[in-house]
Amino acid sequence: MKRQAEKRKRRSPLKDIQSNIFLLKIICKTYPSRILTAMLYAIFGALEAIFAIIFLRYILIFFERESGLTEVIILIATAVSVLALIQIYSSWYNHKHKPITDRIITNEINRMIFKKAVSVDLECYENPEFYNRYSGSISQMNYRITQVLENSTSLLAKIISAIYLIYIAVQLDFWTVLFLIIPICSVFLYRYFDLLNFRRYWEDIIPNRKREYVGRTILLKQFAKEIRLSNIFNVLKNTYINADKESEKIIDKYKNQTFIMRFLESFLNHPLTMMAVWLYVAYRAMISQSLGINDFVVLGMAITIAAVTVLGMMNNFVQITENDRYITIFKNFLEHEPKISEDQDGLVPQKPVNLLEFKNVCFKYKEDSKYILENINFKINIGEKIALVGHNGAGKSTLVKLIMRLYDPTEGEIFLNEINIKEYNVKEYRKLFGTVFQDYKILSMSVAENVMMSEPDNEEDRINSIESLKKAGVYEKISSLKNEIDTVLTREFDDEGAVLSGGEFQKIAIARIFAKDNSILILDEPSSALDPIAEDKMYRTLMKTYDSNDPKIVIYISHRLSAAKLSDKILMLENGKLIEEGTHNELINKDGKYSDMFKKQSESYLKNESSPSGGGVL
Numbered sequence: 001m002k003r004q005a006e007k008r009k010r011r012s013p014l015k016d017i018q019s020n021i022f023l024l025k026i027i028c029k030t031y032p033s034r035i036l037t038a039m040l041y042a043i044f045g046a047l048e049a050i051f052a053i054i055f056l057r058y059i060l061i062f063f064e065r066e067s068g069l070t071e072v073i074i075l076i077a078t079a080v081s082v083l084a085l086i087q088i089y090s091s092w093y094n095h096k097h098k099p100i101t102d103r104i105i106t107n108e109i110n111r112m113i114f115k116k117a118v119s120v121d122l123e124c125y126e127n128p129e130f131y132n133r134y135s136g137s138i139s140q141m142n143y144r145i146t147q148v149l150e151n152s153t154s155l156l157a158k159i160i161s162a163i164y165l166i167y168i169a170v171q172l173d174f175w176t177v178l179f180l181i182i183p184i185c186s187v188f189l190y191r192y193f194d195l196l197n198f199r200r201y202w203e204d205i206i207p208n209r210k211r212e213y214v215g216r217t218i219l220l221k222q223f224a225k226e227i228r229l230s231n232i233f234n235v236l237k238n239t240y241i242n243a244d245k246e247s248e249k250i251i252d253k254y255k256n257q258t259f260i261m262r263f264l265e266s267f268l269n270h271p272l273t274m275m276a277v278w279l280y281v282a283y284r285a286m287i288s289q290s291l292g293i294n295d296f297v298v299l300g301m302a303i304t305i306a307a308v309t310v311l312g313m314m315n316n317f318v319q320i321t322e323n324d325r326y327i328t329i330f331k332n333f334l335e336h337e338p339k340i341s342e343d344q345d346g347l348v349p350q351k352p353v354n355l356l357e358f359k360n361v362c363f364k365y366k367e368d369s370k371y372i373l374e375n376i377n378f379k380i381n382i383g384e385k386i387a388l389v390g391h392n393g394a395g396k397s398t399l400v401k402l403i404m405r406l407y408d409p410t411e412g413e414i415f416l417n418e419i420n421i422k423e424y425n426v427k428e429y430r431k432l433f434g435t436v437f438q439d440y441k442i443l444s445m446s447v448a449e450n451v452m453m454s455e456p457d458n459e460e461d462r463i464n465s466i467e468s469l470k471k472a473g474v475y476e477k478i479s480s481l482k483n484e485i486d487t488v489l490t491r492e493f494d495d496e497g498a499v500l501s502g503g504e505f506q507k508i509a510i511a512r513i514f515a516k517d518n519s520i521l522i523l524d525e526p527s528s529a530l531d532p533i534a535e536d537k538m539y540r541t542l543m544k545t546y547d548s549n550d551p552k553i554v555i556y557i558s559h560r561l562s563a564a565k566l567s568d569k570i571l572m573l574e575n576g577k578l579i580e581e582g583t584h585n586e587l588i589n590k591d592g593k594y595s596d597m598f599k600k601q602s603e604s605y606l607k608n609e610s611s612p613s614g615g616g617v618l
Contacts, residue, residue: 016324023148023327030108034101038149041093042157044086049305050164055079057298106142113141116334119342122406123365140326148323155316158309165306172291172299176280179303182273183311193261194322196254203250210243277303340408346425349432353519354417356380356403356553361412363402372398373576376412380569383551385543387564389594390573396557399573400522403555404433434518438525440509444492447478448485451511468514471541473534474507503534510538523556532560539563561598570594 028035059075124130169176214236217223227233278300285296361376373395380386388396401407402414405421414421421429443449448456448465456462465485469475481487481498489508491497500508506526513521521542535558542554543566556563564570565584572580572587572594580587580594587594 016321019324019327019331020148020152020320022331023145023323024152026108026112027105027145027149030105031101034097034105034149035153037093037097037101038153039156041090042150042153043160044089045154046157046161046309048083048086049309050161051079051082053165053168053298053302053305056301057294102146105145109141109145112334116336119338120336121338121340122401124336124338141330144323144326144330147319148327151316151319151323155313155320158313158316162306162309162313165302165309168302169299169306172295172302173281173284176277176299176303179273179277179280180307180310183307183314186311186314191318191321193258194318196257196261198322198325200250200254203253204247207243207246207250211240211247214240214243273307274304277307340405340426342426344426346423346429347419348428349416349424349519351519352382352551353432353553354382355415356520357415357418359413359415361402361409361414363398363407363410371410371576373402376578378571378578378581380553380555382553384568385554385566386556387567387570388555388557388573389559389561389564389570389597394573395576396573397524400524400555400557403520404435404522405429432519434513434516434521436509436513436523436526440506440526442489442505442508444488444490444497446483446486446488447481447498447508450489450508451485451515453512453515464515465511468511469508471514472507472511473537473541474504474511477504478508503531507534507538513542518552520553521555523554523558525557525559532562535560535563539566561594561601564598 024035055075059072166177166180217236218227218233227236281291281296281300281303284291285293291299357379358376361373362371363373364371376399388399390396398407402409405414405426408422416424416429416432447469448462451465451468452461456465462485466475469478469485477500478485478487482496488497489500489505491499510523510526513523523542526538539556556567558564568583570580570582570584570587571578574593580590580592582590584598588598589595
């Protein structure tokens with residue numbers, strides 16, 4: 001991380017400006033008038049300082065000339081009117097216009113993030129380095145996009161203000177501009193301090209994520225029972241405390257450097273510069289007597305405000321660099337080219353799907369890691385129901401991810417209807433699949449929306465939802481709810497939402513595969529929350545629904561081998577290799593690994609059946 005920060009330090013200022021312009025273009029495209037209103041706000045803010053000098057100068061001139069009270073009243077009234085108008089605009093901008101436009105602009109940034117997030121490779125979410133880096137950057141973007149606008153307009157306004165103030169000062173004494181050297185040189189202090197902050201922020205990302213995770217976990221209801229019925233709260237608490245200690249160490253690592261930099265910046269730019277300015281103008285007015293009292297006040301005020309303005313400009317320049325650090329990472333995220341592009345064009349798969357084939361398929365997640373799957377070969381014909389079996393870690397879930405093209409094989413090829421799946425349009429190809437995973441998710445939406453995974457558009461969709469729930473064996477429960485299929489699931493946002501059992505929620509997830517006319521069904525341990533009887537009924541309904549009248553390829557993973565008996569063919573994996581293939585009877589007669597696993601599971605089932613507690617695994 002330190003090397004990354006040093007590398008960023010060497011970037012040219014032009015590159016820094018270009019990345020800031022990148023965000024300004026997004027703002028201009030999203031809400032063009034916001035650029036203008038922010039510019040006016042910054043200019044009006046700068047005018048207050050300029051106006052203070054002008055007002056002071058004229059007041060002193062009036063007193064010197066002993067002007068009448070009327071002129072003084074007109075000057076004061078004019079000043080108050082101008083300042084009132086500036087305050088009215090500032091109030092409108094800060095409390096009405098800015099909050100509304102900020103929301104619109106940040107929504108656009110979030111839209112871009114969401115759009116990209118659903119297109120990056122699945123492996124990116126499983127890569128901690130990728131996730132830490134981009135989540136850390138993206139979390140900053142809602143702040144950075146408006147900060148870039150405020151910083152850019154503020155810089156421009158300060159430049160205008162500084163030019164005028166320096167012009168006033170030079171008219172009275174050219175040499176006073178030398179006092180601006182200190183605030184100009186402060187840019188080096190600011191840049192170094194910014195670099196320290198950047199290093200500290202990135203080092204603190206992992207501890208900060210740990211604290212956020214603990215805070216989120218304690219508040220989420222799905223963890224409530226475990227927290228109350230175990231000692232896991234102490235583990236979570238210690239995780240939080242340890243993460244906090246990591247953050248303390250990071251703060252301690254940088255505290256001395258930060259203190260020194262802050263002291264130098266504050267002392268050099270404020271007390272020292274201000275004291276030097278006023279001592280110089282006092283010398284000219286009182287010792288050399290080369291400066292009148294009016295010019296003494298105006299010159300002192302002009303160069304003092306100019307120094308503060310220049311100091312602000314230097315800070316703005318450093319902010320451009322600071323923003324660039326996060327914007328560059330954000331741009332890289334948006335420009336990330338996935339290995340499997342969601343927008344990849346190609347052939348549209350033709351129905352029916354007659355054949356799915358693996359030829360010498362090997363896969364590993366990283367180049368330097370071991371193979372998860374090795375030399376996999378098999379064919380699945382239309383209408384076949386295939387059971388994938390094997391111990392945990394055998395490669396079953398990875399295999400179905402390859403089928404759905406969430407990953408591509410490291411070696412070998414996968415064919416659909418004798419065409420390499422890489423030649424198909426990705427979105428059209430994935431439309432072929434109906435899926436239910438073990439880690440299915442129930443959304444805080446209506447039952448119908450959870451089944452259709454979209455908003456039901458018409459009565460036909462509603463009827464489809466009901467029929468799918470019936471096939472999944474959960475409609476009787478849903479029909480007993482107050483709003484039936486319009487009942488909102490979970491109580492995340494609705495106090496009247498339905499909280500069902502794990503098995504009932506799983507049946508709703510299973511209903512999704514009945515709701516769509518998919519050619520290939522993939523069920524990855526879809527019945528983990530079902531009892532053996534409910535599971536057997538679910539599988540039999542599945543087989544009956546997709547019989548010869550509606551032939552589909554069905555691939556399912558189940559640790560309960562009783563379900564495998566219902567399949568047309570069993571593929572047994574072990575350590576990433578396909579070791580056995582055939583029907584249930586064929587593999588039992590073969591007396592190999594599958595036969596041994598089935599017999600052991602049967603013995604366990606019979607043992608549990610005869611025990612006082614009852615129950616079973618098959």
